[in-house]
Amino acid sequence: MASILFHPVVPLTLGYVANRADVPWRLIVIGMICAILPDFDVIGFKFHIDYHSTFGHRGFTHSVLFAAIIAAFGFLAAPTLKLKPLATAVFIFIATLSHGLIDALTNGGLGVAFFAPFSNERYFFPWQVIEVSPIGIRNFLSERGLTVLNSELIWIGLPCLFVALTTYIYRQTKSNQHD
Numbered sequence: 001m002a003s004i005l006f007h008p009v010v011p012l013t014l015g016y017v018a019n020r021a022d023v024p025w026r027l028i029v030i031g032m033i034c035a036i037l038p039d040f041d042v043i044g045f046k047f048h049i050d051y052h053s054t055f056g057h058r059g060f061t062h063s064v065l066f067a068a069i070i071a072a073f074g075f076l077a078a079p080t081l082k083l084k085p086l087a088t089a090v091f092i093f094i095a096t097l098s099h100g101l102i103d104a105l106t107n108g109g110l111g112v113a114f115f116a117p118f119s120n121e122r123y124f125f126p127w128q129v130i131e132v133s134p135i136g137i138r139n140f141l142s143e144r145g146l147t148v149l150n151s152e153l154i155w156i157g158l159p160c161l162f163v164a165l166t167t168y169i170y171r172q173t174k175s176n177q178h179d
């Protein structure tokens, strides 16, 4: 995983850029939770599920199918939450899948099983620029943790900040033109 701190930044940024009528703030918060969801597979370690297996870490919960299932729940729950079903499903799908995509940019552990449970092949992108985060809080609160945060700040934080700022400036200019 990349650290739990930075996964939610991706849907936060995408949600900010999106049309507020389609993606209101409550949906952004749901998306941020969805972006952390896949890493609950680390409880598998406690039950001695092998890292390499389909349901091991970075396995099924990091797959395209898992993101689609969570999106389907979102689609069904949307009317209750007064959200637009299709926009909700699309946003949740992207938010959940963004987790695996970010993990595939890290430089450690096993790759991501994007096509689980049909294939357990693990994938990385050719650019493994993000330092892999150690598993567990105790390991994270170390010098290694700082290195990880640093690389996540550079490779996730800064690009997202750039996108958000550009959007903000664009919107400000546009609304000034209407004044």
Ligand SMILES: [Zn+2]
Binding pocket: 001, 002, 038, 039, 058, 062, 099, 100, 103
């Ligand atoms: Zn992960």
